[in-house]
Each structure stands twice: as C-alpha cells, then as structure tokens.
Amino acid sequence: MKNKKLNLSALFYNDRFVIVFSILAAIILWFIMATINTKERPRVIYDVPVVVKLSDESQKQGLKVFDQSVQNVKVSIRGNSIVVNRVKSEDLQVVAQLASSITQPTTYTLPLTAQKLGAMADYEVVSIEPSSIIANVDVYKEVTFPIEDNITYKADPKYFVSAPAFSTDSVVISGPETQIAKIKKVSAEYTVKETLTESKSFTTDLVLYDVYGEKLSTDKITMSAQKVDVNILVLARKVMKLTPTFTGKPVGLALSSIEQKIEPQTVEVAGPEDVLANVNELSLEAIDFSSLSMSNNKLQVDITLPPGCKNLSNIYTASVELNFNGFKSKKLSVTEFQVKNLAASKTAEVFTKSLDMTLIGPAKQIDAITAADVYAQIDMTGKESFTGHSEFPVTLVTKNNTSVWAYGQYKANVSVSEKTG
Numbered sequence: 001m002k003n004k005k006l007n008l009s010a011l012f013y014n015d016r017f018v019i020v021f022s023i024l025a026a027i028i029l030w031f032i033m034a035t036i037n038t039k040e041r042p043r044v045i046y047d048v049p050v051v052v053k054l055s056d057e058s059q060k061q062g063l064k065v066f067d068q069s070v071q072n073v074k075v076s077i078r079g080n081s082i083v084v085n086r087v088k089s090e091d092l093q094v095v096a097q098l099a100s101s102i103t104q105p106t107t108y109t110l111p112l113t114a115q116k117l118g119a120m121a122d123y124e125v126v127s128i129e130p131s132s133i134i135a136n137v138d139v140y141k142e143v144t145f146p147i148e149d150n151i152t153y154k155a156d157p158k159y160f161v162s163a164p165a166f167s168t169d170s171v172v173i174s175g176p177e178t179q180i181a182k183i184k185k186v187s188a189e190y191t192v193k194e195t196l197t198e199s200k201s202f203t204t205d206l207v208l209y210d211v212y213g214e215k216l217s218t219d220k221i222t223m224s225a226q227k228v229d230v231n232i233l234v235l236a237r238k239v240m241k242l243t244p245t246f247t248g249k250p251v252g253l254a255l256s257s258i259e260q261k262i263e264p265q266t267v268e269v270a271g272p273e274d275v276l277a278n279v280n281e282l283s284l285e286a287i288d289f290s291s292l293s294m295s296n297n298k299l300q301v302d303i304t305l306p307p308g309c310k311n312l313s314n315i316y317t318a319s320v321e322l323n324f325n326g327f328k329s330k331k332l333s334v335t336e337f338q339v340k341n342l343a344a345s346k347t348a349e350v351f352t353k354s355l356d357m358t359l360i361g362p363a364k365q366i367d368a369i370t371a372a373d374v375y376a377q378i379d380m381t382g383k384e385s386f387t388g389h390s391e392f393p394v395t396l397v398t399k400n401n402t403s404v405w406a407y408g409q410y411k412a413n414v415s416v417s418e419k420t421g
Contacts, residue, residue, distance in 0.1 A: 041078070042076040042077060042078040042126045042127075043076070043077055043078065043084050043085065043087070044074055044075070044076050045074065045075045045076075045077060045087060045088070045089055045092060046072075046074055046089065047072045047089050048072060048073055048074070048075045048089045048092045048093070048094050048114070049071065049072055049089075049093070049094065050068065050070060050071060050072065050073055050094045050095075050096060050112065050133060051093055051094065051095050051096065052065045052068060052095075052096040052099045052110065052133070052135050053095070053096075053099055053100065054099055054100065054102055054137070055100045055101070055102070057103075058102055058103055061103075061139070062139040062140045062141075062177075063102065063103075063105060063137055063138070063139060063140075064137070064138065064139070064140045064176075065099075065135050065136070065137055066136050066137070066138050066175065066176045066220060067135070067136040067220065068096075068133050068134065068135045068136070069130075069133045069134040069135075070130060070133055073094050073112065073128055073129060073130060074128070074129045075092055075094065075114050075125060075127070075128050075129075076125070076126040076127045076128075076129070077123045077124065077125055077126060078123060078124060078126055079122055079123030079124055080122045080123060083120050083122045083123050084123050086120060087120060087123065090117070091116065091117050091118050091120060092114055092115070092116065092117060092125075093114070093115045093117055094112050094113070094114050094115075094128060095112070095113055095114075095115055096110035096111075096112060096133060096135065097110060097111045097112065097113050098110055098111070099135070102137055104137075105137050105138040105139050105176075105177070105178070106137060107134060107135070107136050107137070108134070108135050108137060109132055109133075109134055109135075110132060110133055110134075110135055111131060111132045112128045112130070112131055112132055112133060113128075114128055136176070138176035138177055138178055138179075139176070139177040140174065140175075140176075140177070141174065141175065141176070141177040141180040141181075142172060142173070142174040142180075143172070143173055143174075143180055143183075144170050144171070144172050144173075145170060145171055145173060145183065145185065145186040146169060146170050146186070147166055147168070147169060147170060147171060147186055147187070147188050147206065147228060148185050148186065148187045148188070149163065149164055149166075149187075149188060150187040150188060150189045150190075150207075151164045151188060151189070151190050151191075151192070151204075151230060151232070152190070152191045152192065153191075153192035153196055153200075153232060154192070154195045154196065155195065155196040155197075155234065156195055156196065156197050158197075158236070158237060159196070159197060159234050159235060159236060159237060159270075160234070160235045160236075160237050160270035160310065160312060161196055161232060161233070161234050162232065162233040162234075162235075162310075164188075164230050164231070164232050165230070165231045165232075165233070166188060166228050166229070166230060167228055167229035167230075168225060168228060171186055171206060171223055171224050171225050171228075172223070172224040173186070173208075173221055173222070173223050173224075174221065174222045175220055175221035175222055176220060176221070179220050179221050180221065182210050182211075182216055183208050183209075183210065183216060184209050184210050184211045185208075185209050186206050186207070186208055186209075187206070187207045187208075187209060188204055188205075188206060188207075188228050188230065189204060189205070189207050190202060190204040190230065192232070196232065196234050197234065198234050199231065199232060199233050199234045199235075200231075200232045200234070201229065201230065201231045201232075202229075202230055203227050203228070203229050203230070204227065204228060204230060205226065205227055206223065206225065206226055206227065206228055235270035235271050235272065235309075235310065236270065236271060236272070236273040236276050237268060237269070237270050237312065238268070238269055238270075238271070238276045238279075239266050239267070239268050239269075240266060240267060240268075240269050240279065240280065240281055240282045241265060241266050241280065241281040241282070242262050242264065242265060242266060242267065242281070242282055242284055242303065242318050243262075243281045243282065243283050243284065244260060244262060244283075244284045244287060244301065244320045245283045245284060245285075245286045245287070246286060246287050246288070246289060247286045247287070247288050247289070248288050248289040248290050248395065248405065249289050249405075250289070250361070250398065250401075250402065250403050250404055250405045251398075251401040252398075252400075252401045252402045252403045253361075253403035253405075254403075257362075257403075258322050258323060258324065259322070259323035259325075260320065260321070260322055260323075261319075261320070261321040261322075261323070262284075262318055262319070262320055262321075263318065263319045263321075264313070264315060264318060267282065267303060267311060267312075267313040267315055268311075268312040268313050269282070269305060269309050269310070269311060269312060270309065270310045270312050271305070271306060271308055271309030271310065272308050272309075275306050275307075275308060275309065276306075276309075279306055282303060282304065282305065283304065284301045284302070284303060284304070284318055284320065285301050285302040285303075285304055287299060287301060287320065289405045290395075290405065290406060290407060290408060290409065291407075292322060292360070292405075292407065293329065293358070293360055293407040294324055294327065294328075294329050294360065296407075297321060297322045297323070297324055298319065298320070298321040298322075299319070299320050299321075300317045300318070300319055300320075301317060301318050301319075301320050302316065302317055303315065303316055303317060303318055324360075326362060326363055327360060327361060327362055327363065327366075328360070328361070328362075328363040328366040328367070329358055329359065329360045329366070329407070330358070330359045330360075330366045330367075330369070331356060331357070331358055331359075332356070332357055332358075332359050332369070332370075332371060332374070333354050333355070333356050333357075333371060334354065334355045334356075334357050334371060334374055334375065334376045334396070335353065335354045335371055336371070336374070336375035336376065337350040337352065337375065337376045337377075337378065337394070337412060338375050338376070338377050338378070338397075339377075339378045339380060339414065340377060340378070340379055340380065341379055341380045341381040341384075342380045342384075342416070343380075343384040343385075345418060345419055346387065346416055346417065346418055346419060347416070347417055347418075347419050348378075348380070348414055348415065348416045348417075349414070349415045349417075350378065350412055350413070350414050351389075351412075351413040351414065351415060352411075352412035352413045352414075355376055355394065355410050355412065357376075357396060357406045357407075357408070357410060358406065358407045358408055359374075359396070359404050359405070359406055359407075360404065360405055360406075360407050361402060361403045361404030361405065362403050362404075365402045365403055365404055366404065369398070369402065369404060373398060373399050373400060373402075374396055374397065374398050374399065374404075375396075375397055375399070376394040376395070376396065376397075376410070376412060377394060377395050377396075377397045378392050378393075378394050378412055378414060379392075379393075379395070380392070380416075386416055387416055387417060387418060388415070388416060389413065389414070389415045389416075390413075390414065391411040391412065391413055391414070392411060392412060392414050393409065393410070393411055394410050394411060394412050
C-alpha cells in the first residue's frame with residue numbers, strides 16, 4: 001500500500017483549514033505588531049511608585065504625608081521600540097506636583113507627573129493612571145500615655161491578690177496630630193473568668209478611647225506596643241507572731257529571766273503556700289546585747305520576711321522593750337587582753353593596757369565581779385593576712401560564764417607581725 005503524500009496546495013482549497021490558518025496568522029501578526037510598533041500602540045508600565053515630597057520648610061514645621069490614595073500607578077509610554085521594551089518600573093518616577101507648596105495640614109488632591117530615570121530617554125510618557133492622588137498631610141505628633149488598668153477578676157478571700165502588674169507602664173503613640181488629639185486614654189482590658197487561687201499571667205491588647213468613651217481605631221497611628229503582658233500575683237495569707245532574736249548574749253543569761261514586750265505582737269503576711277506552711281513566727285532583726293543598758297532598753301527593730309513574701313500589715317518595724325528589774329550597771333577597768341584566731345605564722349602585741357567598760361547584769365553578779373573575773377577579747381577572724389598596727393573591736397568575756405555583758409563599743413590598739421626564727 002502506497003503512503004499518501006501531503007499536498008499543501010490542496011489544503012488551501014479546504015475552507016475549514018483556511019479559516020483556522022487565517023485566525024492563527026492574524027494572532028501572530030497582532031503579537032508582532034503589538035511588540036514592535038510601540039509608536040502607534042503605547043506600552044503600559046505597572047507598579048511605578050508615587051513620590052510625594054514636601055518642602056524642607058514644611059518638614060521642619062512637622063508636616064508629613066500620613067496617607068495617600070495610591071502608592072503605585074500605571075504609566076503608558078511610546079517611542080523607539082527597542083528602548084520602550086526595555087523600560088522597567090524602576091526607570092520611572094511619578095511625582096506629585098504642587099507637593100512642595102504645601103504649608104498647612106489638610107487633605108490635598110495632587111496631579112501626577114512622570115520623570116525618567118537613568119540613561120534611557122528615547123520615549124514619551126502618554127498617560128498616568130490615575131492622573132492624581134489624594135494626600136492627607138498633618139503635623140507629626142508623639143505623645144506618651146499611661147496604661148490604665150481595666151483588668152477584671154475575682155479572688156478567693158483566703159488569698160492576697162496584688163494589683164495587675166504590666167510589662168510596661170506607658171505606651172508611646174505617634175502619628176497625625178488630629179488623630180492623636182482624639183485619644184483620651186489607653187486601657188489594658190481583660191476578664192479573668194475563674195476565681196483566682198494562684199498567680200496568673202497573660203497578654204492582652206491595648207485599647208484606645210476618646211473623650212466620649214468610644215473606642216478608637218489604630219490604623220493611622222503607630223504604637224510602641226499594641227499588647228501588654230500582665231501578671232496578677234496571688235499569695236496565701238497568714239498571721240504570724242513576732243519573735244526577737246539576740247547576738248552577743250552572755251553565756252550564763254537565760255532570756256526567760258528578762259521580761260520582753262513586743263509591739264505589735266503579730267503581723268499578717270502573704271506568701272507562697274509552700275513557704276508559709278513551714279513558718280509560724282517571724283524572727284526580728286537580731287539585737288546586739290552591747291546596745292542594751294538600763295536606760296537603753298527599748299529599741300525599734302526591723303521585721304524581716306521570708307523570700308517572696310509581703311507584709312500585709314504594712315508595719316515594718318517592731319518595738320522591743322526589755323525589763324531589766326533586778327539588774328545593775330557598774331564601771332570596771334579591764335586590764336587583761338586576749339587575741340584569738342590569729343594566723344599561726346604571726347604574733348600580736350596589745351598596746352592598750354586597760355579599758356573602762358560599763359558592765360550590766362543581775363545585781364548579785366555585778367556586786368561581786370572584779371577585773372580578775374573578766375578579760376577583753378580581740379577576734380582576728382577574717383584578718384589573717386593583716387600585718388601592722390591598728391585598732392580592733394573587743395568584746396567582754398567573763399571567766400565564770402556569768403550573765404554579765406558590756407554596754408557600748410570598745411577598741412584596742414594591736415600590733416601584728418610575722419614570727420621570726
């Protein structure tokens with residue numbers, strides 16, 4: 001069987017083929033003409049940015065374009081086909097005419113004109129679409145507003161609940177002066193649905209209100225923060241007894257022998273449940289016996305709390321009064337000195353030969369005590385590296401562990417040197 005040869009000339013006698021061929025040829029020709037003949041058919045450049053530039057003087061006055069109807073436009077150009085087909089959006093700049101003459105804040109309609117950038121210039125601008133823009137010009141304003149608390153919550157009365165704490169106390173809002181002037185307050189708003197028995201943290205939006213209590217849009221302004229982190233501290237509550245503590249107490253003195261009066265006796269404390277569960281009383285700042293005498297027997301002492309706790313009574317000092325009935329005071333010249341905790345490689349010599357000390361204690365012990373019953377002790381703990389001559393604090397030590405102590409602060413001159421030989 002012989003293969004049939006394709007007869008092209010015969011195809012043109014086929015009406016259907018001729019119709020299809022004519023359509024294809026017309027389309028191809030149209031594309032060619034549209035591409036090449038840009039002098040007759042302008043080419044459209046899309047997304048050409050619009051520049052609205054105010055004068056330097058207007059900018060010094062704080063004027064600024066805050067809003068414009070369009071940011072990019074279409075520009076139609078025609079001319080040399082080779083040049084026109086190479087032009088891109090970045091080769092053009094559309095400028096708002098009359099922008100440099102703006103001196104007042106208001107809304108302007110500004111005609112547009114196109115400028116050629118770069119070396120390619122063998123073409124003409126036929127049209128700009130749109131041909132004008134609407135620009136909103138206003139004075140730039142920046143104001144700091146405090147963040148108001150509008151957090152709603154309920155708490156179990158067994159617990160202390162602190163006021164909500166914000167991650168920032170204020171927000172800086174900037175933008176058109178006419179928009180900023182509408183703002184009356186900035187509020188952090190949130191509703192805690194559950195009854196609080198433990199601390200709660202969350203993040204919530206900042207809401208702007210005008211003078212009439214209506215919410216304002218934030219579309220035309222800039223905020224340093226649009227949200228705020230909130231923490232509500234929830235602590236257990238407990239009433240605790242105050243207990244005085246002492247340092248420098250004579251070895252033989254029983255505190256039970258001295259009547260102690262504390263005011264207040266208790267304070268209310270808030271703190272983590274696991275901390276308060278193990279604490280039933282609060283120890284006051286330690287009182288040094290060297291500060292106590294027959295006439296100086298009433299002191300104001302700081303109340304110290306465990307870590308993470310709050311003093312709900314808002315009383316931060318307690319009055320501690322000691323009753324020294326049956327006690328006496330006596331002046332005594334102490335002539336014996338001892339140095340302890342001196343480095344093994346060193347030797348010390350006390351140059352002070354006597355110290356007049358005021359001794360306080362039970363009347364019988366004070367009447368009987370003599371200089372032979374006591375000595376002044378100099379503790380070199382923490383001064384092991386010292387060499388030279390200086391004054392050091394001394395404390396009274398009774399040889400028979402009595403209930404006597406020395407009132408006041410005393411020092412002795414001591415020389416410390418390295419051992420030889």
